[in-house]
Structures are given as C-alpha cells and as structure tokens.
Amino acid sequence: MTPPNFPIRRPLEVMAIDDAKSWRAGLITLWRMTRIAWLTPWQVTFALVATLFSATMQLIIPRLLGRAIDQTQLFASDPAAAKSALMATAVLVLIVSALRGVFTTFQNYFSEAVNHHSGVELRLRFYEQVQRLSYGFHDSVHSGDLITLGLLDVDGARQYFSTGLNRLVLLTILIGFGGVMLLRIDPVLGLMSLSFVPIVGWSSSIAQLRLRLTWRDLQDRMSVLSRVMEENLGGIRVVRAFYAGAHEQEKFDKASDSALDLAHERVDIRVRSTGIMTLSFLVAMGLVLWVGGAKVMAGQMSVGTLTAFLTFMTILQMPVRQLGLLVNSFARTSTCGARVFAFLDLDPAIADAPDAKVLTLTDGVLRFENVDFAYPSAPATKVISNLSFTAARGQTIGLIGPPGSGKSTLSHLIPRFYDVTGGRITLDGQDIRGVTLASLRNAVSVVAQDVFLFTTTLENNIAYADPWAAPDQIEQASQHAQIHAHISGLSRTYRTIVGERGASLSGGQKQRVAIARSLMPNPAVLVFDDSTAAVDANTEARIRTALQKGAADRVTLIVAHRLNSLLHADRILFLDKGHVIEQGTHAELLALRGRYRALYDLQTHGSDREAAQ
Amino acid sequence: MIDQTAVEQDYQSDRESAPGAPTLRAVVGSHRIEEEMFGRVFDPQIIRRIGAFVRPYRRQFVISVVAVLVFTVTQLAIPMIIRRAIDKGVMVGPAGMPVLYQSLVAFGIVIALNFVASHVQETVVGKAAENVLFDIRRAMFAHLQRVSLSFMDKTEVGRLMSRLQGDVGSMQEFLETSVLSVGDIVLLFGIITLMLYLDPGLGLITLSVLPVLFVVRIFWLPMARDAFIKAHETNSAVNGALAEGIHAVRTVQAMGRETLNAQLYDAKVQANLATHLWAAKLAQILVPVVDTLTGLAMSLVVVLGGSMVLDHRLDVGVMVAFLFYIQRFFDPIRSLTIQYSVMQRAMASGQRLIEVLDVAISIQDQPGAVDLPETDGSVEFRQVSFGYEPNQLVLQDISFRVEPGQTVALVGPTGSGKSSAMALIHRFYDVTEGAVLVGGHDVRQVTQASLGRQIAMVLQEPFLFTGTILDNIRYNKDSASRDDIIAAATALGADPFIRALPQGYDTMLGERGGSLSTGQRQLLSFARALVADARILVLDEATASIDSATEQVIQRALAILLRGRTGLVIAHRLATVRHADKIMVLQAGRLVESGTHAELLREAGLYAGLYRANYASFDDVG
Numbered sequence A: 001m002t003p004p005n006f007p008i009r010r011p012l013e014v015m016a017i018d019d020a021k022s023w024r025a026g027l028i029t030l031w032r033m034t035r036i037a038w039l040t041p042w043q044v045t046f047a048l049v050a051t052l053f054s055a056t057m058q059l060i061i062p063r064l065l066g067r068a069i070d071q072t073q074l075f076a077s078d079p080a081a082a083k084s085a086l087m088a089t090a091v092l093v094l095i096v097s098a099l100r101g102v103f104t105t106f107q108n109y110f111s112e113a114v115n116h117h118s119g120v121e122l123r124l125r126f127y128e129q130v131q132r133l134s135y136g137f138h139d140s141v142h143s144g145d146l147i148t149l150g151l152l153d154v155d156g157a158r159q160y161f162s163t164g165l166n167r168l169v170l171l172t173i174l175i176g177f178g179g180v181m182l183l184r185i186d187p188v189l190g191l192m193s194l195s196f197v198p199i200v201g202w203s204s205s206i207a208q209l210r211l212r213l214t215w216r217d218l219q220d221r222m223s224v225l226s227r228v229m230e231e232n233l234g235g236i237r238v239v240r241a242f243y244a245g246a247h248e249q250e251k252f253d254k255a256s257d258s259a260l261d262l263a264h265e266r267v268d269i270r271v272r273s274t275g276i277m278t279l280s281f282l283v284a285m286g287l288v289l290w291v292g293g294a295k296v297m298a299g300q301m302s303v304g305t306l307t308a309f310l311t312f313m314t315i316l317q318m319p320v321r322q323l324g325l326l327v328n329s330f331a332r333t334s335t336c337g338a339r340v341f342a343f344l345d346l347d348p349a350i351a352d353a354p355d356a357k358v359l360t361l362t363d364g365v366l367r368f369e370n371v372d373f374a375y376p377s378a379p380a381t382k383v384i385s386n387l388s389f390t391a392a393r394g395q396t397i398g399l400i401g402p403p404g405s406g407k408s409t410l411s412h413l414i415p416r417f418y419d420v421t422g423g424r425i426t427l428d429g430q431d432i433r434g435v436t437l438a439s440l441r442n443a444v445s446v447v448a449q450d451v452f453l454f455t456t457t458l459e460n461n462i463a464y465a466d467p468w469a470a471p472d473q474i475e476q477a478s479q480h481a482q483i484h485a486h487i488s489g490l491s492r493t494y495r496t497i498v499g500e501r502g503a504s505l506s507g508g509q510k511q512r513v514a515i516a517r518s519l520m521p522n523p524a525v526l527v528f529d530d531s532t533a534a535v536d537a538n539t540e541a542r543i544r545t546a547l548q549k550g551a552a553d554r555v556t557l558i559v560a561h562r563l564n565s566l567l568h569a570d571r572i573l574f575l576d577k578g579h580v581i582e583q584g585t586h587a588e589l590l591a592l593r594g595r596y597r598a599l600y601d602l603q604t605h606g607s608d609r610e611a612a613q
Numbered sequence B: 001m002i003d004q005t006a007v008e009q010d011y012q013s014d015r016e017s018a019p020g021a022p023t024l025r026a027v028v029g030s031h032r033i034e035e036e037m038f039g040r041v042f043d044p045q046i047i048r049r050i051g052a053f054v055r056p057y058r059r060q061f062v063i064s065v066v067a068v069l070v071f072t073v074t075q076l077a078i079p080m081i082i083r084r085a086i087d088k089g090v091m092v093g094p095a096g097m098p099v100l101y102q103s104l105v106a107f108g109i110v111i112a113l114n115f116v117a118s119h120v121q122e123t124v125v126g127k128a129a130e131n132v133l134f135d136i137r138r139a140m141f142a143h144l145q146r147v148s149l150s151f152m153d154k155t156e157v158g159r160l161m162s163r164l165q166g167d168v169g170s171m172q173e174f175l176e177t178s179v180l181s182v183g184d185i186v187l188l189f190g191i192i193t194l195m196l197y198l199d200p201g202l203g204l205i206t207l208s209v210l211p212v213l214f215v216v217r218i219f220w221l222p223m224a225r226d227a228f229i230k231a232h233e234t235n236s237a238v239n240g241a242l243a244e245g246i247h248a249v250r251t252v253q254a255m256g257r258e259t260l261n262a263q264l265y266d267a268k269v270q271a272n273l274a275t276h277l278w279a280a281k282l283a284q285i286l287v288p289v290v291d292t293l294t295g296l297a298m299s300l301v302v303v304l305g306g307s308m309v310l311d312h313r314l315d316v317g318v319m320v321a322f323l324f325y326i327q328r329f330f331d332p333i334r335s336l337t338i339q340y341s342v343m344q345r346a347m348a349s350g351q352r353l354i355e356v357l358d359v360a361i362s363i364q365d366q367p368g369a370v371d372l373p374e375t376d377g378s379v380e381f382r383q384v385s386f387g388y389e390p391n392q393l394v395l396q397d398i399s400f401r402v403e404p405g406q407t408v409a410l411v412g413p414t415g416s417g418k419s420s421a422m423a424l425i426h427r428f429y430d431v432t433e434g435a436v437l438v439g440g441h442d443v444r445q446v447t448q449a450s451l452g453r454q455i456a457m458v459l460q461e462p463f464l465f466t467g468t469i470l471d472n473i474r475y476n477k478d479s480a481s482r483d484d485i486i487a488a489a490t491a492l493g494a495d496p497f498i499r500a501l502p503q504g505y506d507t508m509l510g511e512r513g514g515s516l517s518t519g520q521r522q523l524l525s526f527a528r529a530l531v532a533d534a535r536i537l538v539l540d541e542a543t544a545s546i547d548s549a550t551e552q553v554i555q556r557a558l559a560i561l562l563r564g565r566t567g568l569v570i571a572h573r574l575a576t577v578r579h580a581d582k583i584m585v586l587q588a589g590r591l592v593e594s595g596t597h598a599e600l601l602r603e604a605g606l607y608a609g610l611y612r613a614n615y616a617s618f619d620d621v622g
C-alpha cells in the first residue's frame, strides 16, 4: 500500500522569504517593527519612561531593605533612635513600593497599548494587501496559509513591543544600573552577583537561533495540518462519497505527527535554555552568600549590604527568567514579522497605471486585438493565442469549446484579473491597462463559474456590488435571474442567511443568485462564464428572455455548452487550445460543417444515431 | 449553529437607525452567529471530559506534579538556608564558618534539585500537554468524519477550523500552566506556614494585609470578566472577517468592494482595539494594589521586625528571611490571577471542543448492521419522503426500482430534488419515511463502509485536494496502480491535457485544483470515480461544464464502464440522458413521469416540454 502522498512543502514559498539563517533579515524586521510601534510615539514614550521609573523603584527597594537590616545592627546601642530610623525607612519602603506599582501599571498598560496599535496597523495593512494582490498571486498560495499568516504571524509580530523591546529596556536598566550600583558598593561581590549575565546572554543567543528555526518549521507544519483539515471539511461530500474517512485520517495523522514531533523539539530547546539561565543565576547567588558571608564575618561588610545583594538578586530572578521570554519574543518577531513583511512588500501584478484615467464609455465597444495570454505560473504555455474580435453594444458573443480551451481565461482578461501577455484589449478605444481598475471593474461584470456566496443574507449577497441599492432594485435583479420566486417562498425571504458557499441552496439556485448579483451594477460588459450549467433549459430560457431587455445597452459574452444558450448570439467563437478555430452566427457555423456542426449534431441527433447502432 | 433570530436583530437595529434613508447592505465577516461565551472558571463537566484525554498521560502529569512540589520546596528552602547562614554563621563570627559552609553545601544541593525539578517538570508537562492537544484535535477530526452531512451543511468550515485550531491552542496554555498552579498554591501555603513557624506574631501581622486584596478582587473580578469576554468576542469577529476576505478575494475584486470592505474591516478592528484597551486597563489595575500591599507588609516587617531585633526578640536572619518571603509571596498570587483568566478562557474553549465531540452522530451503523454483500447493484426507493428540515419535504413519496446493470436518468428543474435523491442512496441522510434499498438491503441495515465501497459518485461541484493529479485520481483506492490511473484518464479523454502539464501526472494542483479549468477538474473527478471501480455509479450533473464532444467521449467510456454496473445520471442536457434505460422526471420533489425517451415523448408531459425547450429553438433555425 502506498502511503498517502501529500506535500510538506513550505507554504508561501512563492514569497521567497529569507530564512532564519540571515541575521540581517532578522534585524531589518525588528527595525521595521520598531518603526511601526513608533506610529504611536506618545504611548511608546510613556511606556519607556514608566519602565525607567518602575525599574528605578525596583532597584531602590533592596537598598532600603538592606538599610533597615543595618539599622537594626548599627543603632543597637540606641534603640529609640534606631526605631525612628526604622520608621523612616518603613515609610520609604511603602512609598517606593506604591510608586513601583503605579509605574509598573503604566509601563504594562502603555506597552500593551502599543502592541495593540501595532496589531491594528499590521492587520489593516494585511487586509488591504490581501485585497490588492491580483488573481495570479492568489492562485499561487493556499488560502489556509494566508490565514495562518494573517492570524498567527501578525499576532506573533505585534507583541514585539511589550514582550521584546520594552522588556529589553527594563532588563537592561535593571541589570545595568543595578550592576553599576553593586559594583560601586563592592566590586568583587558585584562581579560575582553579575556573573550569571554573560552565561545567560550566551545561552540565549544560541537558543534564539534554534528557536527561530523550529518556530518557523512548526508554523509551516501546522499550516500543512490546517490545510489537511480544511480541505477535508470543505470537500466533505467527496470524502463521504468515497467513504474515505480512513484515508483522510491517515493524511491527518501524518501531518499531525510531524507537527507534534517538532512541538516536542521546541519544548526541549526552550527548557534547556531556561534551565541553564536559572541554574547560573542560583549558582551566582550561592557564590555571593559564600564570599559575602565570609566578608561579613571578617568585618569587611555589613550584614545589611549582604542582604541588599541577596535581595537584589531575588528581584533579578524574575527578569532573568524573562530573558528566556525575551529570547522567545525576538525569535518570534523576527520570524513572524519577516513573513508578514515579505507579504506586505509584494507588489500586485495588476494595479492602476500611474497615469490611469477613469474609463469613459461612449459606444460601448469591446475589442480584443491579437491577444496572447499565458498564466504567470506557466509562462511558456500560451492559453490564448492571437485572439481578436470586436463586440459592439447590444451584441451578444457566444464562446464554446472543449474544457481547457481558454474560455474562462478569456473572460478573466476583460476585467483585468490577469493582464494580457501580448496584444491588447480595449473598451471604446481605451486600453484597459490605461484606465483605473475601479472604473473598469465597475463596467465589467463576470458571473464566475464557481459561485462564492457570503455568509450573510440573500439581499446582502445580491447587493454586493452596490450595497446602497434600494430593495426594489434587488428584487428586480432577482426577478431577471429567475430566483425571486424561490426567495419569496423562503420564510425570511431576502433576509435568509445563506451558508458558506451557499450550502442550503441547490447548485442552480446558487448560480441564479450569482447572476442576480452581477446584474446589480448594470454593467456595460456582462460575461456569463458557464453560469447556467446547473440550471435547467426552461429556467435558462426565461433568464435569457428577461435579460433581453437590458441587453441592448451592453455587450454580453456567454460561455455555454448547451448550444441553444448561444443560439441568439450575434457571433459565436469556437475556441480550441486558445485559438479561435471557427466563428460566425449559428447558421453560418452550421453551414461551415466543422467542429460546431459536429457538436450540434451530437446535441440534436447524435445520440439517436448512437442509440440506433 | 446558525441563529437566524440574532441576525435579524442585528438587522433591525441597523434599519431603525435610518428610517426611510438608503441602507448600507454590507458586512464583512459573517454575523455573530454563535454566542461566544466564557465558561465558568471551574466547570466539573468540562474538566471531566478533558480529563479523559489527560488520563493516558497521567504518569507524566504525576511526575510533573511531584517535580513541581520539589521545585516549590527548593524555592521555600532558599531563604531558610540564607537565614541559617546569617544567624548561625555570619553573625557568629569566625566560629560560624562551618555553619556557613554547611549552608553553602545545602544551598548547592537545593540548586541542583531546583534545576532538575524544573527541567523535568517543564519538559514532561510541556510534551504531555502537546500530546493531549494533538489527541483532542485528532478525536475531533475523527468525530467530524462521522457526524452527519446535515450538520456539516449548516456549519461553516471556518467555524470548525477555529475550534480545531484556536480553541485547541488555548487549552495548551491551560494545560501547561495548570501544573504550575499546583506549585503556586503550594508555594503560597508553604510561605504562610514558614512565616508563622519563624515567628507567629510577625507572621500574623504580615498576613493581615491579605484580606484587603480579597476585598478588592471581589469587585474587580466581574468587571474584568466582562472586559475579557468582550475582547474575546471582538477577536473572533475580526478574525472571521479576515478569513472571509481571503476566501472571497476574487469576488471582492470582481465586484470592486475593496475600499468599502477595508472600511468595514477597519471599523471591526477599531472596535476590537477599544475592547482590548479596556481589558488591559482592568488587568493592570490590580498591580499597584498588590505592590502597595507588598510595600505595606515590608514596612511592617521593617518597623515591627526591626524593633524586635533591637529588643533581641528576633534574629536578624529571620527578618531577612521574612523580607525574602514577602517578595516571593505575591508572585504566586499574581500568577494565580493570570492563571485564573487562562482557566476561564480554557473552560470556554473546552466547552467549544466538547460541543464538537458531542455532535450527535445521527447516521451510524445500526447494532446489527451487516456488510453489504457484493450486490447485483439494484437500487430501489420505496415510498421515500425526505426533508432537510422535518416540516419541509424535498422529496415526497418517491418509488422506483433500478434493475442491476440498468442506466437510469433523473431530470427535472433545478431544486426539484434530484441531488437529494442521489444523496439518499449513499445514506448521506436518512429518509424521513419509506426506505432506500441497495442490492435488496435497506441502506440503514448495512454498514456504511460496505455501502460506500459499492457506490462511486461524481458530484456537481468537482472538488480536488492539494496533491498531484495522480493522488487525486487515486484518492483512497490505494490499490490503483499508475497504469490503472492513466487508463482511466485516457478513457475519458483527459490524458492529453494532463500530459501537457509541466509534470504530467505528477503535477501538483493548487488549492482545490485552481490551476485547472472547471471542465478539467470535472474530468479528474470523473477519473477518480472510474478508478474507484464500484458497482453503482452516480453522476450528478457531472458533465454540465463539459462540451458535448468531450461528453461524448465520456459517454463512450461510460458505456464500456457501465456494462454490468448500475448507473444513475442527473443531467440537464437531454441528449445526455435520452438513451438511458429509463428516464425519471422529478418536479417539486415528486416523481411525475418515468419511462423511456420514446414513451415519455408520447406522454407529452413535463419531459416532452423540457425536450422541446432544448430543441425547439434549433428546430426554428435548422
């Protein structure tokens, strides 16, 4: 038995993300995240200032406590004086602690706020970029991978300020200033109590590199796992039809196990580095106790100073543990951030030209002039070759041809979902690449072959292109698409929610909702890409009649396989492998006795003949 | 899971805001359909269910609890050792040297224990937590393979995915921290005990600050809870909208909705921001309280403890130890507070996970279900009625029989129930009344696996998986060789286009076969059904996106394939169906006519009408 073979390839590899091996890329990412954080300069400043103060307060506390201990020793001869001195220290301890609390609050709140603002910024940019990138890009990525990027990676990157930058500042102050303070009190003991810092630094750097790599790989494997789950749920009817539950479970297990392995590895790396950090800290503490204790015994140091050293180290214990988190945070930001920025930096293949003008429609003439086209993913394979035709307002052009002959491709070129690779397409003499996308797409409406309906009400779906439409406009479009009667029969009529991909409508009903949706903007060019395939002949005839009225004002392109859908076309193009091999009216094509005629015979008499055999 | 009423209300409120004025009919992301809710902090039901997944790893969890206890004890021991070193060593002068060294050795041992314990605990619990999570996810996935299609029809993939990923993820945090919580609680009680042991009076006075904290928390909790719920809810709204934006990107661009959608999304993101900032404020409000209380406790020790030291009623080492403990004292309280919200989130997530696991499997093998024997392939409907909703019948009183080896066609207007009837043969749904028999057996009385093996389907919407063309055609028929696959593709006329692809049969397909034309995808799903090699073949408008010439190739292939097999074909192109052994015409869920092409034409009923609609116009021209 061959194991199920599905790819564990790197998702989003099209983006050619620089890998974790490059430190520079990581630094650039951090720099860019810093700039995004700086979009809210006040919050950043407040956070940093509050951090400075809270760290200072934190440093003062051990000194105060040490002083209290000394006061119990030095003033032993004068208890009264000692007690009032202790009272003063106690008040200071209280005030400093309270202030520390207040500043910590500000520090945490503002750095959280910066995180959220960075998140908002990244999310909005991400969303806009998703909508900006053209079909060619979306063809090349799996939507699940994009979702992972938009949720997990954005989330990983946005936490940079509080978990990374601000914490770095805090730790630097605590360890730096604290260190200077301790060194001034007692250089030897100071050095000892700080001896854990380089070890921690070293082990964090190692861990950072490795975590970054595993984090990235884990993310990739989780993407694969998500993809398996998502396709399974999306294609559940196929899974059920083939009773392939076991097969799917096997695919799932394979993806799941490989992700689990890596998740375990990540735990190991994390534990190893935090373990070393804590250990080196405690060893330093033991050293301080040893040497400090000896010094106190020798009378070279007060017991209060020793307490201050030890307290200071206790206070440092949290930040030292946090060094691990800091490492994690930088690893996460540079990995996630790099992926997000790589995505945000992509230029859409199709965008408004710098001097793009608004499309002006006069005669409504659509013209293909020697159009060539190859998909970006397969530049060598021409899907459309040297195709020319002209269609004037009021005309209907029929397109027919075997699967893969380029009919859908052709219809996708008109609204510039893809750009032609040769020749040009014009509307009223204006090259469509020279006009704004908004105006072009407003004028061109394509009823796509695969219908995507939004999970919302039917009226929201139908009014998608024109959300300010009045109810009677919506109703009229539905009437033309022969779906009004069905909708009226539903208990909530136009307010019925249709599910994802319109699960509770039959195939033909979905197609008719899509047709109604495309009629709303009243387009100058209307393309039906095989959009009545699931509609029966009677209903289709009624749709055609209803559309006849508006047809005088527009160019209509119909891709269809049922010949009577094309019967009334002014011209029919027969496509094969991207070439027009026959064209003319129905009668002309019949007279030609070519491929079209053969289809016609098949659809009318062919099977009779076959049955007779 | 779709709550129409809630949505209606959303709408009503939109409407009322602008009576008469034009209304914006636009949203991004689906409506708030299911209540996002926060669970109780401690829901025994959920704990028990999740506990079932933990059970296989109880050894690991026991080990880590032990390790946490050891770790906590070492934490507690360190100040005690320091105290001893100071009181009995340092303060005694040179004579105390041995005590200092003893303490240092003890310190070393404690450090080593601390290191080992934390290592064991974090590794073991970290890995076990991952295992539990992956097990839960696996169980959910496996369950979803068995729940009825009517559930899947109503449930968005995105929602299930968010449970399979997001909710499983928040369980991770919980599982990892729950062991730590044990340590925190032990630490808390350990510190209290030790302080009382060291000096009961000073201990009691120090602890007297605690009630304040509890009072503050009583007021704080409900507010914080609300804030966290809101933040969580707006998160799902934003994430849902993003997922929709990605899935629907082609439609969005085609309809030119980018700008408006960006604005709507912006509004959602800003709302999300506001709730998060509020939650962050509330989360931080406790910090100064805790810090002030810590300060108060320390000042008490400084003043009272200091006086006691001066009066020689207390050793200075004890005072040092007290100061140490106080600083460590609030740490567990703080992390328990954090864990409280983690736990809350986990309970809510756990609830959602269990909901998935609890979806009733309405269609399953009956206790005495037998394997359907190699059948003759006959299919029979006996007075079948069926509705997706109990009160809305989609099929009514349908009876027919398909003899083994026959090819039968179903025709009728869209929405007449053709696809639904086919779904019943495979027992995607159970009939409301009557019975469906395959090979003479009621489909409810045989195992689903054996039924599935005998039926292959080509569905209206061709669905392909990420993978190579070869994998897609083979799908779960592991025994199919490369040659079998190529033979199937060749028979259907798909071979030439497949060979023209960059890597031929090994070409990787994009998402849902996106780099192929719909007709090509349909050809592949055809090939997949051929390779499955089943007794009964169901074609649901499988040739709708294919031209007649290609279709003829398919028909020829089918003619060979269907020899000795039973075929059920739905089609709109009547040329496709007219040489079927029997044609059945459905209308509004009823079987209105049936017979051969010639018979039905003679009857001059619906079929004759449909036939003319297809050809009348040709007759005009021709």
Ligand SMILES: Nc1ncnc2c1ncn2[C@@H]1O[C@H](COP(=O)(O)OP(=O)(O)O)[C@@H](O)[C@H]1O
Residues within 6 Å of the ligand: A139, A375, A377, A378, A383, A401, A402, A403, A404, A405, A406, A407, A408, A409, A410, B514, B515, B516, B517, B518, B519, B520
């Ligand atoms: N997104 C894409 N990327 C690469 N190739 C594609 C893509 N979409 C379609 N093709 C290829 O282009 C050719 C024409 O496809 P299409 O225009 O969809 O055919 P049809 O005439 O059936 O509508 C086919 O060979 C198909 O495999």
Ligand SMILES: Nc1ncnc2c1ncn2[C@@H]1O[C@H](COP(=O)(O)OP(=O)(O)O)[C@@H](O)[C@H]1O
Residues within 6 Å of the ligand: A503, A504, A505, A506, A507, A508, A509, B153, B388, B389, B394, B412, B413, B414, B415, B416, B417, B418, B419, B420, B421
């Ligand atoms: N999964 C579903 N849940 C609820 N209603 C459905 C579902 N699928 C189809 N329907 C409804 O059942 C009726 C019959 O649909 P269907 O069997 O798909 O028709 P046909 O295949 O003849 O076009 C339609 O009114 C449709 O809206």
Ligand SMILES: [Mg+2]
Residues within 6 Å of the ligand: A506, A507, A508, B415, B418, B419, B460, B540, B541
């Ligand atoms: Mg159908």
